[in-house]
Amino acid sequence: MGAAITALLLATAALSLVYTPRDPLKMSITGRLQGPSGPHPFGTDQYGRDVLSRVMRGTVTSIAVGVIAVGIGAALGMLIGILSGYAGGALDEGFMRLVDAIQGFPAILSALLFAAVFTPGIALSMVAIGIAFVPAFARLTRAGFLELREREFVVAARALGAPDRRLIARHILPNTLPPLIVQATTSFPVAILAEAGLAYLGLGTQPPNPSWGLMLREAQNFLSMNPWFAVFPGGAIALTVLGLNLLGDGLRDLLDPKAA
Amino acid sequence: MRGYIARRAAAFVVTLLVVSLLVFVVVRVLPGDPALIIIGPDGSPEAAARLREAMGLNRPIAVQYAEWLTGALRGDLGKSLQYDVPVGRLIVSRLPVTLPLAFMAATLMVVTALPLGLFAARHHRRVGDYLAMVVSQIGIAVPGFWAGLLLILLFSVHLGWVQSGGFAGWSTGLWPGIRSLLLPAVALGLFQAAVLVRATRSSVLDVLREDYVRTARAKGVSELSALAKHTLRNALIPIVTVAGLQLGQLVAGAIILESVFALPGLGRLALGAITARDLPVVQGVTLFVASSIVFINFAVDLLYVVLDPRIRYD
Numbered sequence: 001m002g003a004a005i006t007a008l009l010l011a012t013a014a015l016s017l018v019y020t021p022r023d024p025l026k027m028s029i030t031g032r033l034q035g036p037s038g039p040h041p042f043g044t045d046q047y048g049r050d051v052l053s054r055v056m057r058g059t060v061t062s063i064a065v066g067v068i069a070v071g072i073g074a075a076l077g078m079l080i081g082i083l084s085g086y087a088g089g090a091l092d093e094g095f096m097r098l099v100d101a102i103q104g105f106p107a108i109l110s111a112l113l114f115a116a117v118f119t120p121g122i123a124l125s126m127v128a129i130g131i132a133f134v135p136a137f138a139r140l141t142r143a144g145f146l147e148l149r150e151r152e153f154v155v156a157a158r159a160l161g162a163p164d165r166r167l168i169a170r171h172i173l174p175n176t177l178p179p180l181i182v183q184a185t186t187s188f189p190v191a192i193l194a195e196a197g198l199a200y201l202g203l204g205t206q207p208p209n210p211s212w213g214l215m216l217r218e219a220q221n222f223l224s225m226n227p228w229f230a231v232f233p234g235g236a237i238a239l240t241v242l243g244l245n246l247l248g249d250g251l252r253d254l255l256d257p258k259a260a
Numbered sequence: 261m262r263g264y265i266a267r268r269a270a271a272f273v274v275t276l277l278v279v280s281l282l283v284f285v286v287v288r289v290l291p292g293d294p295a296l297i298i299i300g301p302d303g304s305p306e307a308a309a310r311l312r313e314a315m316g317l318n319r320p321i322a323v324q325y326a327e328w329l330t331g332a333l334r335g336d337l338g339k340s341l342q343y344d345v346p347v348g349r350l351i352v353s354r355l356p357v358t359l360p361l362a363f364m365a366a367t368l369m370v371v372t373a374l375p376l377g378l379f380a381a382r383h384h385r386r387v388g389d390y391l392a393m394v395v396s397q398i399g400i401a402v403p404g405f406w407a408g409l410l411l412i413l414l415f416s417v418h419l420g421w422v423q424s425g426g427f428a429g430w431s432t433g434l435w436p437g438i439r440s441l442l443l444p445a446v447a448l449g450l451f452q453a454a455v456l457v458r459a460t461r462s463s464v465l466d467v468l469r470e471d472y473v474r475t476a477r478a479k480g481v482s483e484l485s486a487l488a489k490h491t492l493r494n495a496l497i498p499i500v501t502v503a504g505l506q507l508g509q510l511v512a513g514a515i516i517l518e519s520v521f522a523l524p525g526l527g528r529l530a531l532g533a534i535t536a537r538d539l540p541v542v543q544g545v546t547l548f549v550a551s552s553i554v555f556i557n558f559a560v561d562l563l564y565v566v567l568d569p570r571i572r573y574d
Binding site: 096097098100101102103104105106107108109112113114115116117118120189193196197200201202203213216219220223224227230231234237238239241242245246 | 271274275276278279281282283286287290291294297397398400401402403405406409410412413417424508509511512513515516519520530531533534537539542543545546549550551553554557
């Protein structure tokens with residue numbers, strides 16, 4: 001089921017790049033805040049824009065932020081985890097305190113901090129969400145390195161004269177990847193939720209670009225006039241996160257049975 | 261035990277220092293010249309120079325950090341540019357909204373998640389377990405702020421039972437204050453509970469398979485005692501770990517829910533400060549919230565000593 005919902009999500013994103021029922025940015029003064037109807041199955045927003053088309057295009061925003069944010073978190077986290085787990089000692093201790101400190105900054109808090117000095121936008125939300133993922137990736141990578149660095153095959157490779165870079169890249173890192181892949185799949189829906197939250201607060205995607213969170217922010221002012229406006233973008237978030245979580249659970253059972 | 265606590269306390273202090281350094285670097289170092297951000301593109305160079313002088317931005321960055329940190333340790337987080345009052349006082353004035361909201365949501369989270377997780381584990385692979393897991397999956401998928409909007413739609417727009425937002429304050433009595441925070445606490449707590457349900461179920465399932473639980477049952481211990489005394493106590497460490505992480509998420513979630521329900525808490529203070537380019541307030545609020553989350557993690561570490569005697573005697 002998770003794979004089916006995720007496939008639907010990807011198909012919607014791909015389709016929205018070449019086709020949407022209406023132009024997601026085209027306004028219509030006469031057709032504002034309509035409920036679901038034949039020409040507009042999800043209704044229209046306060047500017048008369050087609051909500052279905054905007055929800056479809058919002059899929060691209062969510063996927064893009066999810067992929068890049070998880071990429072940032074994984075890259076930084078793995079780098080810290082590798083240095084920390086392989087070197088050990090004071091460097092390890094220092095990096096772990098940095099990771100503990102970063103854990104004090106959920107995506108919303110980082111975004112608040114960055115938004116004070118940089119212009120809020122989609123790039124800011126990607127970075128803020130990515131930073132929030134760093135501790136999980138760093139700890140997993142470090143744990144893998146601590147466990148593997150004294151194993152026989154690593155000791156043997158070291159005894160044969162393999163340099164550190166080769167030991168890390170060829171012998172240790174590949175064996176730490178399965179839990180990291182699981183972490184990436186479970187982080188992806190969290191990133192989508194965070195992106196929606198940041199866009200809702202005005203710290204992420206900016207108007208007139210479609211984002212599910214931004215649509216909910218706009219819908220809040222018109223709840224009594226057109227409640228459907230708030231239902232569909234929120235439903236899209238929930239369905240997407242549900243599908244990705246189910247897919248992540250399945251992948252975890254497959255790749256990391258101990259954690260399942 | 262003392263050694264463990266001392267090690268955790270030392271790590272906590274160092275982590276707080278790193279938190280303060282991160283906040284300082286982002287606000288004072290990354291933008292280049294904070295005075296230009298505060299003044300904005302229309303500000304004159306003379307005004308920027310005056311502001312730089314007034315805020316001490318001309319001094320070496322290390323000196324600025326040391327002064328800011330020692331001030332923060334004394335509770336002095338600078339002065340708000342927007343309100344012209346100390347940032348510490350502003351933060352304290354918003355706590356009567358944010359703290360009760362977080363507390364109510366945390367209570368709802370725990371009282372929902374623990375029984376539901378226990379129930380699911382007790383009825384493993386039966387209808388009750390599957391139902392609990394479906395509810396939990398839905399809870400994880402639904403964003404708290406959307407849940408908040410749907411609650412407003414139902415209880416305010418359709419039924420008219422409560423106001424759609426705003427805070428009545430505590431001066432008019434306990435109930436009006438609680439009533440203002442009830443819907444946001446439900447939206448925040450119930451949906452954060454979903455993750456804790458899964459953690460509780462998984463941890464309890466692991467312990468239920470242990471020999472000592474089977475022995476207790478074989479000796480005729482009641483099911484309630486087997487669950488509460490023999491199982492839950494030993495399953496608590498992973499549950500407390502996840503609950504601690506969820507509490508951190510809950511503090512962050514409160515920032516969004518304050519916007520949904522127009523509550524004058526810390527989150528709205530920070531959002532307003534961003535619009536007004538009030539850097540000392542943003543700096544103060546983020547330092548306060550991040551330190552609170554680090555403190556929650558430290559408290560969880562200390563709780564392990566109470567829950568697991570092996571840590572106590574290690």
